[in-house]
Amino acid sequence: MSIDTDTARRVAKLARIKVEDDALPALAGEFNAILGFIEQLNEVDVDGIEPMTSVTPQRLKRREDVVTDGGYQEKVLANAPDAREGFFAVPKVVE
């Protein structure tokens, strides 16, 4: 499978990474090199094999669905690039 510049543009958009148009051909070339390497996996017979979900055969612990932590708004906001009046601030998203 070969990736063209349009696909590279679409992937960059999905990943929310701005890539200038003139950088797309080189990016597509790198993707193709990596995906070409990955294509080897098609040689493997995986019939009847379940995809791995957990590397150790353990069941994740469960707990009551209750609040166990919280109550530190200031700490949560301390590293925000822009925080105002107790909220994260972002560019306007609704008119």
Place this chain on the structure above:
Amino acid sequence: MTELTRFTIAEARDKLRAGDVTSTELTQACLDEIDKADALGAFVHKTPEIALKQAEAADARIQGGAENPMCGIPLGIKDLFCTQGVPSQAASNILDGFKPEYESTVTTQLWQAGSVMLGKLNMDEFAMGSSNETSTYGNAVNPWRRGNDEAALTPGGSSGGSASAVAADLCLAATGTDTGGSIRQPAAFVGITGLKPTYGRVSRWGIIAFASSLDQAGPMTKSVRDAAIMLGAMAGHDPKDSTSADIPVPDFEAAITGDIRGKKIGIPKEYRMDGMPEEIEKLWADGTAMLRDAGAEIVDISLPHTKYALPTYYVIAPAEASSNLARYDGVRFGRRASLAQGDGITEMYEKTRAEGFGAEVQRRVMIGTYVLSAGFYDAYYNRARKVRALIKRDFDLAFEAGIDAILTPATPSAAFGLGEMADADPVQMYLNDVFTVTVNLAGLPGISVPTGLDAQGLPLGLQLIGRPWEEGDLLNIAASLEGAAGFVAKPASWW
């Protein structure tokens, strides 16, 4: 005072307890060495005030009869670990200025044990790299050189700063993390010991995530015994990490008995790669002979899916990374790109991530996005998870057949020069992890032990792979190999 910084953890522990040295003296000696070693690019955030305060507290505890072997030991901490109030930015520009309001579980446990934080250590950005060349701080440099050649060599990656700092005796030991070889490969490149524990042995909470099903933190130390001591302080169940194992932490140091008679050591034929340098072949054969001489039984084994480990890794790790790194969006932490008039929230995300992530991180996030996207999920991601199951089954079958540990080379070469791989395609760099990545995919413990020097005088290491949760047994076999190899070389100081 430089002699003090050359101590192993075990030596320092004994001298601290005997009252021959104080933690404050040890810590000050390390801080002095660190200040002289900026050319190594290892320590990227120094924390002398915290260190001296912790050392003073440790001295008081030791006087009061503190029993923890890590008490008073000065350590370096990889920048991937969140440390409260101290910059923790995964060597990425996107986390510039980030000072966590919390402390990772591993570092919390180390400070509770009485250890001392000297500062934060360089690494590849978000732990994505094998040469420490993707760091926003610039390169970390290997203290070793090729004879009289002054060319700067890589300390490996991603835990390159940790490797450089321990090898150059700037600290007694350091934390590392390992997703595909990021503890073991740099350890081998600088002639120290690096242990990746069983997945789930050490809590991942508060460690900036790369690929959550593969990431595991571990010790990087000057000896196998030190790795055992330090792992004891790092390990344990943590309710804040649902994948951390709720099983007891044994006394790993006590497992080092020196007796490996009757142990079955597997030699996997698939690790004998085409074009493997003769020096690596010889290193491996010599290591095999050392274990045989120590009374182990050497068994030829097969791990047939080995060649598919790297391609599997380069689906699974980017897929998980694209998901984990979605949080860096310029809203909650780190830096936000400056925006033009009229830019909306999408432009904010796109510009922030384009400016904040380096080229390798961008590449992996986009590859991950692609293999998880509609139409490709089955062909790439699900297929890789199936092959991963087969890779793990190879190991399961070997262990079921009675193998106690598997001996392989740690890396396909000695340390290469910084910049030497700049023109290579990304896949060439990925081949560095060819011997280590299987271990992460199978969730197993693996340790890299320095056992020799190449013709240019650079260290080379062997890897031992153990049964799940049997780090104690693995460390015992590693200690036997270490003792037989007698690796004592140190880099000559030029920094």
